[in-house]
Amino acid sequence: MHEEKVVGTIILGSLKGNAQGLGKDIVAATLRAAGFRVVDLGVDVSPERFVDAVVQEKAKIIGISISVNETVPFLRDVVNNLKQRKLRNKVRIVVGGQAVSEQTCKKYEVDAYARDAEDCVKKVRHLLKLQETKQKT
Numbered sequence: 001m002h003e004e005k006v007v008g009t010i011i012l013g014s015l016k017g018n019a020q021g022l023g024k025d026i027v028a029a030t031l032r033a034a035g036f037r038v039v040d041l042g043v044d045v046s047p048e049r050f051v052d053a054v055v056q057e058k059a060k061i062i063g064i065s066i067s068v069n070e071t072v073p074f075l076r077d078v079v080n081n082l083k084q085r086k087l088r089n090k091v092r093i094v095v096g097g098q099a100v101s102e103q104t105c106k107k108y109e110v111d112a113y114a115r116d117a118e119d120c121v122k123k124v125r126h127l128l129k130l131q132e133t134k135q136k137t
Contacts, residue, residue: 006035007034007036007125007128008036008037008060008061008124008128009037009038009057009058009059009061010031010039010062010063011039011041011054011059012024012027012028012038012039012040012041012064013040013041013042013045013049013050013063013064013065014042014044014045014064014065014066014067014097015045015047015064015065015074015078016044016046016074017068017070018043018044018066018067018068019043020043020067021065023065024040024043024063024065025040027063027114027117027120028040030117030118030121031063031117031120034121034125036121036124039053039057041053047074047077047078047080048081050064050078050081051081051082054082059091060090060127060131061091061093061124061128062091062094063093063094063114063124064078064093064094064096065095065097066095066096066099066100067098068099069099072099072108075093075108075110079093079108079109090131092111092127092128092131094111094112094114094120094123094124094127095113096113096114096115096116101113111127112126
């Protein structure tokens with residue numbers, strides 16, 4: 001039995017104020033099936049906890065599920081926390097859920113929006129490739 005090569009580590013969670021985790025759980029399972037190591041922080045996750053987990057796990061991707069409109073502004077705190085720790089150019093953020101869209105990405109400086117679990121896998125692969133290319137230059 002050989003060990004599968006892990007494609008990358010992803011920090012995943014539902015943002016502060018989001019108590020529902022079904023969509024996130026489906027995304028986690030899909031990412032794992034695609035060869036990613038997923039660190040699932042659960043639901044109602046603070047912006048600081050996402051960034052702490054990135055540091056602890058040396059992850060390059062944060063996946064954030066948002067299903068409640070009122071909590072969308074917390075995305076700004078995640079981005080600002082990454083900037084304060086000088087990690088923003090090393091870590092990519094992908095969002096999904098019924099409260100976010102492509103427009104959310106533009107407004108909050110988020111890197112990608114995923115419509116569903118399979119789209120999330122595609123977006124994460126793309127973001128990791130961009131990171132590798134950027135680090136080589």
